[in-house]
Amino acid sequence: MRIFNTQNVIVLGLIGFGGFLGFWTLLSVSGLIPSLFLPSPASVIERFVFLLSHRFAGGTLIDHLWASMLRFGGGFGLAVLIGVPLGLLMGWFRLLDDIVTPLFDAVRFIAPIAWVPFAALWFGTGIGGPIMIIFAGAFPPCLINAYRGAKFADPRLIEAAQMLGTPDRRMITEILLPSAVPSIIAGLRISAGLGWQSLVGAELIVASTGIGYMMVQGQGNVSTTTVMAGMIGIGFIGMVIDIALRRVEEAILRRRGLSV
Amino acid sequence: MGAIRFDNVGRIYGTKQDGFEALKGVNLDIADREFMAVVGPSGCGKTTCLRFVAGFDQPTSGIVSVDGVQVTKPGPDRAVVFQQFALMPWKTVCENIELGLRNKGVPKAERIKKVNDILALMSLTSYADAFPHQLSGGMQQRVSIARAYVLDPEVLLMDEPFGALDAQTRVVMQEELVRLARRNPRTVMFITHAVEEAVYLADRVAIMARQPGRVKEIIDIRSVREAERWDDHEKIEDVMDLESFVHLRTQIWRSLRQEKAMEIA
Ligand SMILES: Nc1ncnc2c1ncn2[C@@H]1O[C@H](COP(=O)(O)OP(=O)(O)OP(=O)(O)O)[C@@H](O)[C@H]1O
Ligand SMILES: [Mg+2]
Numbered sequence A: 001m002r003i004f005n006t007q008n009v010i011v012l013g014l015i016g017f018g019g020f021l022g023f024w025t026l027l028s029v030s031g032l033i034p035s036l037f038l039p040s041p042a043s044v045i046e047r048f049v050f051l052l053s054h055r056f057a058g059g060t061l062i063d064h065l066w067a068s069m070l071r072f073g074g075g076f077g078l079a080v081l082i083g084v085p086l087g088l089l090m091g092w093f094r095l096l097d098d099i100v101t102p103l104f105d106a107v108r109f110i111a112p113i114a115w116v117p118f119a120a121l122w123f124g125t126g127i128g129g130p131i132m133i134i135f136a137g138a139f140p141p142c143l144i145n146a147y148r149g150a151k152f153a154d155p156r157l158i159e160a161a162q163m164l165g166t167p168d169r170r171m172i173t174e175i176l177l178p179s180a181v182p183s184i185i186a187g188l189r190i191s192a193g194l195g196w197q198s199l200v201g202a203e204l205i206v207a208s209t210g211i212g213y214m215m216v217q218g219q220g221n222v223s224t225t226t227v228m229a230g231m232i233g234i235g236f237i238g239m240v241i242d243i244a245l246r247r248v249e250e251a252i253l254r255r256r257g258l259s260v
Numbered sequence B: 001m002g003a004i005r006f007d008n009v010g011r012i013y014g015t016k017q018d019g020f021e022a023l024k025g026v027n028l029d030i031a032d033r034e035f036m037a038v039v040g041p042s043g044c045g046k047t048t049c050l051r052f053v054a055g056f057d058q059p060t061s062g063i064v065s066v067d068g069v070q071v072t073k074p075g076p077d078r079a080v081v082f083q084q085f086a087l088m089p090w091k092t093v094c095e096n097i098e099l100g101l102r103n104k105g106v107p108k109a110e111r112i113k114k115v116n117d118i119l120a121l122m123s124l125t126s127y128a129d130a131f132p133h134q135l136s137g138g139m140q141q142r143v144s145i146a147r148a149y150v151l152d153p154e155v156l157l158m159d160e161p162f163g164a165l166d167a168q169t170r171v172v173m174q175e176e177l178v179r180l181a182r183r184n185p186r187t188v189m190f191i192t193h194a195v196e197e198a199v200y201l202a203d204r205v206a207i208m209a210r211q212p213g214r215v216k217e218i219i220d221i222r223s224v225r226e227a228e229r230w231d232d233h234e235k236i237e238d239v240m241d242l243e244s245f246v247h248l249r250t251q252i253w254r255s256l257r258q259e260k261a262m263e264i265a
Helices: A006-030 A041-053 A061-092 A094-107 A112-123 A128-151 A155-163 A168-205 A211-220 A224-255 B046-054 B093-104 B108-121 B137-149 B167-183 B195-201 B222-227 B236-241 B243-264
Strands: B004-013 B020-030 B035-039 B061-066 B078-081 B155-159 B187-191 B204-209 B214-220
Touching (some): A006 A041, A041 A224, A061 A094, A061 A168, A061 A211, A061 A224, A094 A128, A112 A128, A128 A168, A155 A168, A168 A211, A168 A224, A168 B093, A211 A224, B020 B046, B020 B214, B035 B195, B046 B061, B046 B078, B046 B187, B078 B137, B093 B137, B108 B137, B137 B155, B167 B236, B195 B243, B204 B243, B214 B222, B214 B243, B222 B243, B236 B243
Parallel strands (some): B035 B187, B035 B204, B078 B155, B155 B187
Antiparallel strands (some): B004 B020, B004 B061, B204 B214
């Protein structure tokens, strides 16, 4: 008998969520914490539903989430488009590796939020600022995982490809890239998570729409339910992004006959 | 063209001072279009030698050359059939076989024809669009052989290519290889553990010894085969029954046996 079949896993997940909500409800009805500091789940959900169809800070919750997702798409897309090819190239060309790695190792420890002043300075309130900050968060995992995936490609397959006379370009696109795909997808999941997180941080400061902006406005109005509704929206979209990437990962692994 | 020469070749793993001496003073000449089988106990350095010719590894002393030119890097003029297949798991059988031809710039129509021919020869036609993980070990090995054959290389390097095959398929592949080798001779370095296989296929058999790895003895098969007209027999079992075959086989067995006995002593 398998305990961890799909159905049970879903049930266990629901137990976790239910327990959390129950604890939260208990805390807020007990009156130990004033409702301004910790709104009840019911009031948050009520606010969430309200914001879905009513404008707040220039748009509905959907509008804000959509604006955020566009920025996220821009920054994340850019990170993937630059990070993955660069990582693969570094995994194949030793010279490039030696040039880029020291610089990269220093820069990647700078938190994305640290770029905010420059983002504001360079891009004002335009779309460039948040995109740059998301990029700063999403780029390192893309590059690192593509690089590692290429570096740890099966040396026997590389030898086989060399023996077949495979030129550098094809080596990267047809041997290293497919070898690195599992690692790249894992990197994309981390990257999407970090990018989505830094987006909200960025919007707290530079944007004039978006879920982060909405939360700042909520805070300004001392509407903690709005802030929490925003948090739910962020968590939900983050989860959807991750589930989508996990699906891609599973599909690719299955195609190769590797079990998931 | 494709004469292989090992000139006093040595290979030390680790540092020169306290490294492991895998090969020492290996001398071996494989003539153009000669079929050389290499036998020897496990770990004597057969694969290491083959990797030098393929250009995957360099000796720490001595020189390995093909047609008088020192080998420095791998290339499609020296096709390899690997001990562990080494097929691209994300490419279909057809794509795996086609890769080398694409790299050579062979036009599409010609590629398709060549791939189809080799698929038929290897009885793989119905698996053209399968992925390696969907095939048995024996079938994967056939794909790996097809991938090398299709390049029609000067030099064919085969590392226990029939090791993963069942007895029947193995015999078919051996007979096929003999037919190919007689019709379109190539320089072949063929590593095997099976002494019968070596005697049946090769022009000469190099026997290697261990600790340190070296070529201990070279047995000429070709002169006997031609004198006794082995090739008149179509089936491998008929050849294996011939007295001249049994005699050579026993000679090689004995040489390998001595090696084992010395190790135990
Ligand atoms: N990369 C390596 N590092 C250290 N030692 C190695 C390395 N590659 C091979 N060796 C050693 O060199 C020796 C020869 O190895 P090799 O693989 O050539 O043997 P082989 O004759 O092909 O054996 P088998 O018949 O089992 O395939 C072995 O003792 C092995 O342990
Ligand atoms: Mg070996």
